[in-house]
Amino acid sequence: MKITTKINIMTTAWILCVLVAVNVVVFFSFMKVTVNMEDQELYQRANTLIKEMKLDQSTNLVKDQVIPYLAGQSFIRIVEPGSKITHEVTNAKLISAKVKPKFVQKKVAERKTIHQKNGEEEILVIRVPIRSDGKILRSLEIGEKLSGLELAKDVLLSIQISSTVLGALLAMLGGRWLSNLIMRPISNMINTMEDIEQSGIPKKIVIQHETRDELQKMAVTFNRMIGRLEENLEKQKQFISDASHELKTPLTVIKSFADHLLRRGIRNEADALDAIETIHSEATRIQKMTERFLDLAATESATLLETKSLDLVVLCGNISKQLQSAYKRDIHLHFAAPSIMVTADELKLKQAIIILIDNAIKYSTDKIDVFLNVNEQNTVIKVKDYGIGIPEYEIKNIFERFYRVDKARSRETGGTGLGLAIAKNIMKQHHGEVKISSKEGVGTEAELFLPKSERKENE
Numbered sequence: 001m002k003i004t005t006k007i008n009i010m011t012t013a014w015i016l017c018v019l020v021a022v023n024v025v026v027f028f029s030f031m032k033v034t035v036n037m038e039d040q041e042l043y044q045r046a047n048t049l050i051k052e053m054k055l056d057q058s059t060n061l062v063k064d065q066v067i068p069y070l071a072g073q074s075f076i077r078i079v080e081p082g083s084k085i086t087h088e089v090t091n092a093k094l095i096s097a098k099v100k101p102k103f104v105q106k107k108v109a110e111r112k113t114i115h116q117k118n119g120e121e122e123i124l125v126i127r128v129p130i131r132s133d134g135k136i137l138r139s140l141e142i143g144e145k146l147s148g149l150e151l152a153k154d155v156l157l158s159i160q161i162s163s164t165v166l167g168a169l170l171a172m173l174g175g176r177w178l179s180n181l182i183m184r185p186i187s188n189m190i191n192t193m194e195d196i197e198q199s200g201i202p203k204k205i206v207i208q209h210e211t212r213d214e215l216q217k218m219a220v221t222f223n224r225m226i227g228r229l230e231e232n233l234e235k236q237k238q239f240i241s242d243a244s245h246e247l248k249t250p251l252t253v254i255k256s257f258a259d260h261l262l263r264r265g266i267r268n269e270a271d272a273l274d275a276i277e278t279i280h281s282e283a284t285r286i287q288k289m290t291e292r293f294l295d296l297a298a299t300e301s302a303t304l305l306e307t308k309s310l311d312l313v314v315l316c317g318n319i320s321k322q323l324q325s326a327y328k329r330d331i332h333l334h335f336a337a338p339s340i341m342v343t344a345d346e347l348k349l350k351q352a353i354i355i356l357i358d359n360a361i362k363y364s365t366d367k368i369d370v371f372l373n374v375n376e377q378n379t380v381i382k383v384k385d386y387g388i389g390i391p392e393y394e395i396k397n398i399f400e401r402f403y404r405v406d407k408a409r410s411r412e413t414g415g416t417g418l419g420l421a422i423a424k425n426i427m428k429q430h431h432g433e434v435k436i437s438s439k440e441g442v443g444t445e446a447e448l449f450l451p452k453s454e455r456k457e458n459e
């Protein structure tokens with residue numbers, strides 16, 4: 001069943017229940033109040049009659065005097081003990097015949113339904129004792145057809161039935177309007193999702209009215225999600241185009257040298273050797289680049305880290321020893337304590353540290369200092385070089401993929417412009433960050449911040 005139909009049925013049913021309950025209460029309250037009023041009115045009439053006709057002393061009902069007390073179709077009787085009528089004046093013999101006399105010691109009111117040829121009739125009978133000299137020897141009985149009440153009851157019932165039917169109809173229309181109001185943005189969203197499913201192209205929902213309700217919030221969240229998706233798709237596209245562009249140069253070089261070898265053969269040995277060397281170095285560059293691409297892809301997603309407790313002093317000692325001997329550069333390690341323990345993914349953290357030291361090696365010629373410090377929140381690994389530095393306006397860009405300050409120089413050094421993007425991703429996976437401060441011509445300080453409190457993976 002469609003949700004609109006469900007909402008419609010539910011609201012109509014609910015409003016119908018409420019209307020019926022209210023009408024029942026109104027009907028019975030009305031009946032009770034009206035009958036009470038009729039009772040009071042008849043009692044009053046009886047008392048006046050007793051007083052005016054001095055019924056406490058006389059047993060006679062003088063017809064002419066009693067007639068004004070007969071309203072509508074009614075009777076007035078005097079009843080003796082043993083429920084015997086002594087006097088009666090009536091203008092509705094049929095009614096009086098149906099109501100048996102009853103002698104009473106205290107006042108009572110009684111409602112009776114009598115069956116006539118032309119249907120049922122409601123009769124109200126009140127009985128009042130007549131006291132004379134402190135004794136009750138007779139009682140007065142007045143009966144009256146409740147024709148006004150019958151009419152009022154019928155009118156009230158018909159009003160209530162028609163108002164309930166009208167209420168149900170309005171509730172149905174209101175329910176339809178309400179369900180359409182709720183469902184319109186949802187249907188809109190479903191249509192957009194189906195469009196996305198069929199075309200495969202992310203598309204946002206058009207928000208027509210600023211309603212600031214949950215449904216608008218849902219649409220805004222959906223659009224934000226689509227926005228992120230579009231951004232990621234755009235980034236992916238950009239990455240593919242940047243990566244192809246990066247690969248194009250070494251591949252062109254390889255192809256042209258291979259062509260040269262094919263055309264000329266290896267007749268000129270020195271020339272051929274030169275070509276082979278170039279092909280080798282460009283192929284190595286492509287190899288390094290593809291490794292970098294894979295590293296970037298591996299650190300891009302929030303994959304689970306294989307964290308363990310490790311000593312940074314030992315880890316950085318090993319790294320600097322390896323790089324020192326490989327690049328023949330002075331790398332000094334300074335540590336605040338003989339052992340600095342951190343919880344991290346060893347391979348990934350090592351990769352981030354190597355990226356910073358590698359940059360220091362590539363972009364400086366002097367010594368390199370590595371500082372290990374611990375402050376209140378973080379363990380900080382700082383790599384400091386005294387090289388060419390980075391212009392201040394470039395610092396915000398160097399974390400972007402494939403961004404190199406000096407493209408020509410980077411080509412010489414073999415940089416792909418991915419190192420810092422990878423280091424940033426690794427630190428993000430560790431809930432930490434990378435910061436770079438630099439002064440052109442003076443040197444660069446690159447810092448890795450590892451938060452001390454171990455946070456949960458899904459935080």
Ligand SMILES: Nc1ncnc2c1ncn2[C@@H]1O[C@H](COP(=O)(O)OP(=O)(O)OP(=O)(O)O)[C@@H](O)[C@H]1O
Pocket residue numbers: 292355359360362363364385387388389390398399403404405406410414415416417418419420421444
């Ligand atoms: N210590 C540094 N001194 C001077 N410039 C730096 C330093 N570190 C980074 N840079 C600049 O920032 C750019 C981006 O650095 P990143 O490490 O991301 O790429 P890369 O070193 O060019 O290539 P890759 O690290 O992928 O081999 C570099 O090309 C360089 O211009």
Ligand SMILES: [Mg+2]
Pocket residue numbers: 355358359415418419420
């Ligand atoms: Mg680098």
